Amino acid sequence: MKRVIIIGNSAAGISCAEALRKKDKEIKITILSKEDYTGYNRCLISYYLAGDIKEDKLVYKPKKFYSENDIELLLNKKAGRIEPKKNQVVLEDKTRLDYDYLVLACGASPKLPEIKGIHKKGVFGFRTISDAKGMLELLPITQAACVLGGGLIGLKAAYGLKKRKIEVKVIVKSPQILSQILDKESAGMCKRRLVENGIEIVSGSEAQEIIGEGDCKAVKLDSGKVIASSIVVVGKGVKPNIELAEDSGIKFEEGILVDEYMRTNIPNIYAAGDIAQSYDPILEKTAVNALWPNAIEQGLIAAGSILGEPNKKYPGSVGMNSVEFFGLPVISFGITRPQDGFEEIVFKDAQQDIYRKIVLKNNVVKGAVFVKRIENIGILLKLARLKVDVSGIKDKLPRPDFNFAFTKDLQYDKEEVYI
Amino acid sequence: MKKLYYDAKKCTACKTCEIVCAIGHSPSKDLYTAILEDNAALPSVRVYAGQDENYPMACRHCKDHPCVSACIASALRYDPKEGLLFDKEKCVGCWMCIMVCPYGAVRPDFRDSKSVRCDLCADIKDPRCAKNCPTKAIIYVEEKAINV
Ligand SMILES: Cc1cc2nc3c(=O)[nH]c(=O)nc-3n(C[C@H](O)[C@H](O)[C@H](O)COP(=O)(O)OP(=O)(O)OC[C@H]3O[C@@H](n4cnc5c(N)ncnc54)[C@H](O)[C@@H]3O)c2cc1C
Ligand code: SF4
Ligand code: SF4
Numbered sequence: 001m002k003r004v005i006i007i008g009n010s011a012a013g014i015s016c017a018e019a020l021r022k023k024d025k026e027i028k029i030t031i032l033s034k035e036d037y038t039g040y041n042r043c044l045i046s047y048y049l050a051g052d053i054k055e056d057k058l059v060y061k062p063k064k065f066y067s068e069n070d071i072e073l074l075l076n077k078k079a080g081r082i083e084p085k086k087n088q089v090v091l092e093d094k095t096r097l098d099y100d101y102l103v104l105a106c107g108a109s110p111k112l113p114e115i116k117g118i119h120k121k122g123v124f125g126f127r128t129i130s131d132a133k134g135m136l137e138l139l140p141i142t143q144a145a146c147v148l149g150g151g152l153i154g155l156k157a158a159y160g161l162k163k164r165k166i167e168v169k170v171i172v173k174s175p176q177i178l179s180q181i182l183d184k185e186s187a188g189m190c191k192r193r194l195v196e197n198g199i200e201i202v203s204g205s206e207a208q209e210i211i212g213e214g215d216c217k218a219v220k221l222d223s224g225k226v227i228a229s230s231i232v233v234v235g236k237g238v239k240p241n242i243e244l245a246e247d248s249g250i251k252f253e254e255g256i257l258v259d260e261y262m263r264t265n266i267p268n269i270y271a272a273g274d275i276a277q278s279y280d281p282i283l284e285k286t287a288v289n290a291l292w293p294n295a296i297e298q299g300l301i302a303a304g305s306i307l308g309e310p311n312k313k314y315p316g317s318v319g320m321n322s323v324e325f326f327g328l329p330v331i332s333f334g335i336t337r338p339q340d341g342f343e344e345i346v347f348k349d350a351q352q353d354i355y356r357k358i359v360l361k362n363n364v365v366k367g368a369v370f371v372k373r374i375e376n377i378g379i380l381l382k383l384a385r386l387k388v389d390v391s392g393i394k395d396k397l398p399r400p401d402f403n404f405a406f407t408k409d410l411q412y413d414k415e416e417v418y419i
Numbered sequence: 420m421k422k423l424y425y426d427a428k429k430c431t432a433c434k435t436c437e438i439v440c441a442i443g444h445s446p447s448k449d450l451y452t453a454i455l456e457d458n459a460a461l462p463s464v465r466v467y468a469g470q471d472e473n474y475p476m477a478c479r480h481c482k483d484h485p486c487v488s489a490c491i492a493s494a495l496r497y498d499p500k501e502g503l504l505f506d507k508e509k510c511v512g513c514w515m516c517i518m519v520c521p522y523g524a525v526r527p528d529f530r531d532s533k534s535v536r537c538d539l540c541a542d543i544k545d546p547r548c549a550k551n552c553p554t555k556a557i558i559y560v561e562e563k564a565i566n567v
Contacts, residue, residue: 015488043491047511057509060493293519296488322514329527331518374514376523378485404523405467405474413521417479418427419558419565 002027004306005089005097007079007244008105009033010042011292012273014061015299016103021069023307029071030097032089034078034106037129038063043292045132046153049160058129079106082248084266101268101306104245104256105299108238108274108290113148117210123232126157135161138231142166145231146219148207150177152323154235155190158199159325161231169200169227171207171219180237181321183336185348186355186369190325197326207232240275240288253277255288260314262302270305272298281316282334282366282384289317315385322374328353331374333381334367335359342366347398356398363391373400379407388412420500422480422562423539423546427472429556436475436548436557437462443540443547461528463537464548475548475557477537478503478524486516486525501541507533 004020006013009031017029039061047053066073080092082102089097110125112118122138124131135157145161147154150172158168170177177194178187191201202221209220210232218228240255251257251265255277262270262278273295280287294317304312320333336359338344343360352372358380359367365384370377380397383390388410390397396406407413442450444460464477480502487495487503494509495516512532516525525536539559540546549559 041492043513044511053511057492057511292491293485293489293515300488320518322518324512324514327529329514329529331514333518374517375526378518378520378525379523381519382521403465403467404476405469408469408472408474417422417424418474419424 002100003098004029004101004103005099006031006103006105007089008103008107008273008275009035009039009073009075010105010107010273011295012107012276012299012302013103013105014039015296016105016272016303017071017299018069019300019303020306021071023303029069030074031066031071032074032077032079032091034076035128035130036076038073038075039065040129042127045126045129046156046160048129049132049135049157050163052163079244082244082250082269084248084250084269087268099268101270103299103302103306104250104264104269104271104275105273105295105302106241106244106275107295108240108288110153110234111236111239112234113207113236115207115209117212117216118234120210120212120216121214122212122216122230123210123234124157126153126233126235127238135231135233139164139166142230144169144227144229145233146171146207146227146229147233147235148219149235149237150174150201151180151235151237152178152321153238154233155194155325156323157233157235158194161233162197162199166231167200168198169202169229170194171202171205171221171227173204173206175203177201179337181319181332181336182330183357183369185357186330186332186336186371189353189355189371190323190328190330193326193328202227238274238290240277240290242275253286257286258298260301260316261305261310261312262298262314263305270302272302278314279316280318281387282318287317287319289319291317291320293320294318318381318385320381328372329374330369330371331377332367332369333377334365334384336367336369338366345394345398347400349400354400356400358397360390360394363389363394365390365397376403379404383407383410383412386412420480420502420562421539421559422502422565423477423537423549424558424560424565425475426556426558427469427474429554430466430473430475431554431556432466432468432473433553434466435551435553436464437466439547439551440464440537443542458530461526461535463526463535465526476522476524477548478520479522480537480539481522485519485521489515489519491515502539503536505534505536505538510534
């Protein structure tokens with residue numbers, strides 16, 4: 001009987017296991033996780049931190065999912081090394097597991113800056129349920145918290161802590177927050193909303209040291225300023241967990257390189273999710289687009305490859321994000337801060353906080369940012385993925401009343417419901 | 420499964436579908452009470468004007484359903500017989516589904532931070548929009564019965 005080992009019990013790993021089991025009742029499936037928790041909705045930990053949802057809503061797959069699908073789940077087991085020549089995974093506790101197929105779905109980890117005190121108690125990366133629980137435990141003794149970095153995860157943590165009535169300061173080096181996903185205008189709108197709701201943004205500085213005896217007590221900035229804070233959240237982006245692959249002969253750049261079947265350079269080893277670097281049809285090169293939907297879809301494709309379904313090809317991953325801070329929803333995808341050679345079409349109603357920008361290149365949609373009026377952005381994402389020439393309707397794209405009827409003449413939609 | 424199909428030429432954009440949808444999904448299910456209710460439902464179908472045609476737009480329960488993989492709260496599921504199934508209680512209003520729906524068939528309800536989409540009137544198993552369309556521009560038939 002063939003055995004698949006999946007390293008990673010989250011979006012990519014679970015969707016892969018579920019799809020495998022649906023088609024193949026025989027194959028032996030083992031999932032490993034270094035965490036001690038059943039499959040959970042990682043993206044919801046900020047909602048949990050904020051108190052918007054209870055712990056039960058974090059559960060993505062309860063334990064019975066694994067038993068019902070005959071999936072062996074090994075929690076608290078960290079894979080340390082892969083030996084492709086022997087078809088073995090070596091766990092940190094030295095156990096060796098044999099596989100016929102291996103799926104690397106081990107995600108990503110927060111990047112921690114190398115500053116003094118970064119490993120003190122009270123400093124969190126905000127990636128796991130135990131990070132969220134650790135922060136909640138400290139709430140009773142916490143008055144102020146610092147978030148290092150103005151990225152999405154850090155700001156989500158800031159939002160969660162603020163909702164818990166903690167004083168929050170966000171320390172950002174660059175003048176713009178959310179610079180990975182938003183343009184200056186939309187980021188400014190978000191920043192205003194955060195500030196209006198009591199989150200302080202300290203721009204132009206960087207943390208230099210975490211101060212405290214064992215426990216974190218304050219953050220020292222490069223400006224010399226010291227900010228009291230018993231919780232520090234590091235939101236400086238994530239890094240694919242490629243250490244496992246390092247001496248194994250598996251090829252990687254930022255993430256593990258995969259083709260459109262989620263295959264690595266080693267025939268029976270696949271990668272999916274935040275760890276994988278796959279083709280991005282908007283950037284027209286490979287990229288790590290570390291997002292839940294991409295992880296789910298890549299897990300499904302990896303399963304298809306293992307099952308030998310060559311017609312299931314991955315159309316590629318796109319960078320896309322949806323956030324809402326204090327009632328201001330923002331969605332963006334693709335290229336939002338273009339260089340030369342791109343065209344930008346904008347609709348703006350500053351009074352109502354409405355902003356809709358489309359980025360084009362040679363009449364093909366390359367990106368978009370919608371603030372407040374977020375509806376119908378998915379149509380543009382589809383047009384971008386299919387590289388449809390939109391010259392005929394270009395000026396209408398950012399209009400708040402833009403909808404599917406505007407695109408009828410482009411005739412790219414295959415699944416017809418109109419007769 | 421049975422799906423909704425729309426005859427864009429027959430549709431006169433009278434918006435009866437929008438009204439019966441909103442009423443049918445409102446707590447009271449009654450026109451006169453529903454218009455006074457603060458929590459009256461938003462219609463999950465909307466009629467968009469084209470050049471000579473009008474396009475009613477609602478969730479197509481499409482085969483690809485990218486919204487299902489996008490949902491970060493596992494509130495969406497696809498069943499080949501029943502179509503897209505939405506567990507409203509689990510929805511956290513992250514709007515990921517709006518981000519990926521290629522038709523713009525989902526809308527946000529900012530009042531309760533829940534997304535709104537067509538459920539084919541699961542309560543009565545007979546979509547009210549099709550039943551009430553005065554020009555019969557909306558039909559509800561087996562997928563195989565239609566050849567578009
Ligand atoms: C606070 C927060 C909010 C987010 N919000 C969104 C959002 O709104 N939308 C969105 O699209 N994405 C969001 N994301 C990103 C999303 O969570 C990830 O893209 C997604 O979880 C990736 O899934 P994955 O399966 O690739 O890996 P992960 O979810 O990172 O899971 C990795 C798995 O591998 C296991 N593992 C790792 N290393 C080892 C090892 N050596 N041995 C054994 N097991 C190992 C881990 O225990 C875990 O089970 C958010 C993330 C965070 C942290
Ligand atoms: S919401 Fe959109 S993507 Fe999801 S099933 Fe309906 S039409 Fe398809
Ligand atoms: S808005 Fe609700 S249904 Fe849509 S993706 Fe988010 S949680 Fe899922």
